[in-house]
Amino acid sequence: MEPTLNPESGFLRFRIDFSYDGTNLSGWAKQPDQRTVQGELEAARYEVELVVAGRTDAGVHATAQVAHFDLPEQDKYGKAWSVQDLVYRLNRMITEEIRVKNITLAPPFFHARFSALRRTYIYKIADGQRQVEPLKRFDIATWYRHLDLSRLNEASSRLLGEHDFATFCKPGGAGTSIRRLEKFHWERTGDANLVATVTADAFCYSMVRNIVGAVVCVGEGRFEPEWISAILANKSRISESYVFPGRGLTLISVEYPSDSELEARAAITIRRRDED
């Protein structure tokens, strides 16, 4: 079935921008008997179904997630929707772990997932038994060994560009694991923690947590940077033991093209059929 790039006749499409603390949520996707971001949002507006830009995993956070949903052109009283009212009511209904920042009428051919140009995540690590302030602990992973910043960046730069990332993608997903990694760069911030910024056109399942785990092996001195190039070329899935936890990962941006290019962008993505 082709994805619908526009709402059905008689419906309007809305874009919703929101944030969440994923610490105690079981990821994005609805699941029976689990608290998930989609589950919490849809329970508050039971008539809607949300399509999201980045289907985050359990424990992962977002400061700038984007989704869309379709509503009948008028509310049940026959009145036009007020987006301010929708934001206010939704935030009153849902847990404070999730905050809706904005709801707007989407332009034609806006599809939160297929129209997106790129996603950016950050990954935070307190390395070398560096202490984490209790109030700031929720989005920082820890690693007991010291990590060398220049080795991390040398290893990370070897993954830039368009590659088949099968080594770092959980198997079983349909379609291609070819992605274009545009940025993967580490810095030490004011509190001396490490923060990686990672941008790609799209990511396959748990890809950021896999590539973080792999470059950490180089950063701590276990492997040389050449190892990254070798496992990328090899395409056989790396050990699960390298995967870093969802806790350190936050989606910070989803970019879309200008309104006139939304349709063309979605067409490209749909041909590949497995973007996220």
Add this chain to the structure above:
Amino acid sequence: MEPTLNPESGFLRFRIDFSYDGTNLSGWAKQPDQRTVQGELEAARYEVELVVAGRTDAGVHATAQVAHFDLPEQDKYGKAWSVQDLVYRLNRMITEEIRVKNITLAPPFFHARFSALRRTYIYKIADGQRQVEPLKRFDIATWYRHLDLSRLNEASSRLLGEHDFATFCKPGGAGTSIRRLEKFHWERTGDANLVATVTADAFCYSMVRNIVGAVVCVGEGRFEPEWISAILANKSRISESYVFPGRGLTLISVEYPSDSELEARAAITIRRRDED
């Protein structure tokens, strides 16, 4: 009974610096069947008793709390204590809501509570239905009306100096409610939230949350700044309904005099006998 300014013969006094996220803790002081900061720390080192600089209330946080405890001169194997080892072991035992940053051998006459010169707290408010990022929500209180920054500061400045703060102190405490308020100033930070910095020689129970609640009445326009001077002079306890929640409050600094002045400072405080 006079407080002991030095440890008993055969004991050493240690200073401990630590932080905590008080969200799910019932304040500092040990209580049966409650998780408290003192309770969690003492349970990990059952032979010690902690004396703290600022006895924070339920929900209140600290990024720079100070306490002291006394230990026999040698450990049970007859060896000298390693403070690095004490920090490491303590952090392994306790909840990640509390982190011990440092333990040092205290100078003579160091008493975490009585030797302190001043305490500084911050209080954070997201006003006017401003949204709070879910990952940053733990130390921010909310207020539905917009608060005027200059009115907040005009009201707050009327409390500066040495006064009897009975209006803002929970009754029942022994001794004086005279305090010297050295700083009480509001700013809007980058995310547009309000942050008050509050410094005094010492605070009586729930005093910061009371004065914040009172100046908010001026900031939102309900009362004029003169009202603050009037209720301060009046000395009759203000309504409980003005008190702001512990959530927004964080202890960020405790200052001590130089080692040679610790004894004199403690003597002054003990004469007043009700500092905190």
